[in-house]
Amino acid sequence: MSFVSWPFALFLPVVFALHYLGRSQGWQVGVLTLSSFIFYGWSHPRLIPLLAIACWVNSAASWALFRSGQTDRQRRQVLLWALVFNLGTLGFFKYAALIGRLVLPEALWSLIGPWLSSIPLPVGISFFTFQGISLVVDAWHAGSKGIPGLPGEDGGGRVGRHYGNVTFFKAFFPQLVAGPIVKAGEFFHQIGPKRLTQIPWDASVKTLILGFFLKMVVADNLKEVTAAIRYPEFLDLPSINLAALVYAFSFQLLADFAGYSLIAIGLARLFGYELPANFNHPYLSRSITEFWRRWHMTLSSWLREYLYIPLGGNRSGEWRTYQNLFLVMFLGGLWHGAAWSYAVWGTAHGVLLALERLTGRHRVSDSRPWSLLSILQAFLCFTAVTFLWLLFQLPEFGQAVLYLRTLATQGGPPQVQALYVIACFSLPVVLWHLWGAIEPWRRTWSRQTSDRVTVVLHGSMLFLILTNSGPPGEFIYFQF
Amino acid sequence: MQSASQSLRILIVAAVLCGLWSVVRIQLPKPELAETNYTANRMRIERFLEGPKPKCLIVGTSIAGRLLPSYFKGSGLENIVNLSLDGASPITGLQLTLGQPKTPDLVLLEAHRLWNPVRANDHQLLALSQGMDRRLHSEVTLTKADSRPTTVLYGWLKSHQHQEGGQVTEAKGPVNPSGVLKTVPRPEELIRAVHELEARGTKVVMIRLPVGRENPVDPKGQDDVDLLVKDLGLPTIDLYRQSLEWAEPIRYSDGLHLAPESARRLACALALQAKR
Known part of the structure; x- marks a missing residue:
């Protein structure tokens, strides 16, 4: 069900x-x-x-x-x-x-x-x-x-x-x-x-509204256009659409999965149980290390506790640490599905994590203030993560490579209709992340202001759930 | 009891927004185009099932879907509904038509891809016309496809783009010469549906529209569509071949689908001939 x-x-x-x-x-x-x-x-x-x-x-x-x-x-x-x-x-x-x-x-x-x-x-x-x-x-x-x-x-x-x-x-x-x-x-x-x-009604209702909004309004509408990331359909698309589609899929995946997790947390609260958070604005991450502290947090935590640490973690020397890192990410990739593309995806993350470890970037605090440089870092990290998601939509490795080649070489005028859909339904995810980014500033708001903004935002999301939902469909992570 | 004051106020805000949107919605023209295929199909199905019963109905694919009902204004064929479904088989449109107690006087059946089998997309659309969602949309106007804020905005933007001419491209050379089918499969479901419509007093006329890069290599030669038309024995309006004689060439928005101005001209030509 x-x-x-x-x-x-x-x-x-x-x-x-x-x-x-x-x-x-x-x-x-x-x-x-x-x-x-x-x-x-x-x-x-x-x-x-x-x-x-x-x-x-x-x-x-x-x-x-x-x-x-x-x-x-x-x-x-x-x-x-x-x-x-x-x-x-x-x-x-x-x-x-x-x-x-x-x-x-x-x-x-x-x-x-x-x-x-x-x-x-x-x-x-x-x-x-x-x-x-x-x-x-x-x-x-x-x-x-x-x-x-x-x-x-x-x-x-x-x-x-x-x-x-x-x-x-x-x-x-x-x-x-x-x-x-x-x-x-x-x-x-x-x-x-x-x-x-x-029952914490307010917390449950707000979590459920955000979850259903991300799933029904954002993910289900984006799904309509990202279906074009399929061989051979994508061969006919111009570069600009191909690039926009990769980002759209990245937003869709987050909205779909984070939506599911939030609905799960909201429902559990209705029955008196508190489930752990699974996402913390992951596309604000300024490094891959930080990304894995913000994305599918319960899987990361599980892998760390039941695989990485039992393997020795980072306590058995540099070489073993890198070995453990690769193995955990490789298996974490394969956990998503029985295809080598998932293993490649996991290993690629492993390589990026290892590079960050080599350069000492894994020690940088997640809560450091934003600057122009950190915005650039966040964008680069988001782009790397986003392009690696392509392997989720195109599990045939050769097709993913062909997609990138087509993206780099294909001209032609943009298909405005798809770009309109991408812009409309990616915007809420961008705003959700901005909401996360301004959290330190939000803490300075008076309780009344914060309360009003929350009510208006959730009321608007509920309105859009009622009027602007996409075609109903399964959650992407059901297949994993 | 833990506080639920925010929840109540959230519900009130949502209700106020729904009320405001209902008022705004009435002031705005209903969109004829939607931003996604699914929404466009939902919109057409909802209008067909819930609007006034049409005298004339277009059934086809996304190609015929470009013949917007507004293009027929003043043509004498105003009471027309377009049930052409994007990415679906025309058989699905016929099945929806047959599901109604009264069928239209005239059905204009687009010949393009008539032999396409019914697929998952068609099943989804048929389910859409029957499920709980359908009942909700018919009871609550605000949940209909043409009330979606993003669809209303898209329709408004497109109508302005149309007025300014919009983006058009010349059709490239045919990439699908003569439909590439060696033999035309006999679409049994289609034949059954056409016979049932005729038995219920509906006149069925085939229409052939220009399809950009899927136009035949040799416009004069016989192709799959001709074979199928002959097989079905239905009267035909061949707007594709007629348009070859026109001084102003047919233009396409993406190499396949009609650009607004060309669609408008074809709609006028179709209305003229359908009235006869």
């Missing part, structure tokens, strides 16, 4: 009413878990068993790690099997065809290749398997006392409630399909009885 669909418009009020109808934690967690499974299986009910198995395995593994009297060897084995299960599920559904093509002999590939290639990618699998990994790794570190909100055997935990809470954590519908990726330590301590009077 999509957040921008009629079934969801009926689903949400029903779940909301049922949730607050009961006052006990068991009822509320039960309602939210059951409705999350309905949400997940709405279009593809056959995916429900997969989610249920993933929840069960991670519940069982984390409970086994929480039990007292386990030897280190036993605990290590549980962790290993849980990781194998999570990574194996992800690998099978996402990378079976890619790996099969690489390792299988031609004869065997021709036999099972078509079957491997036909395995559908279950929506949200990249997200809920990462949450499963975070849970078992945190459980491994915590031991029998458990983690805050999810007690182990020595902390007074009970097996039934443990399974229920873990299933809820993995399946909670606002973040199930495309994040934000919530770590165990960020979520379990929030589980408890919720009251209508505790």
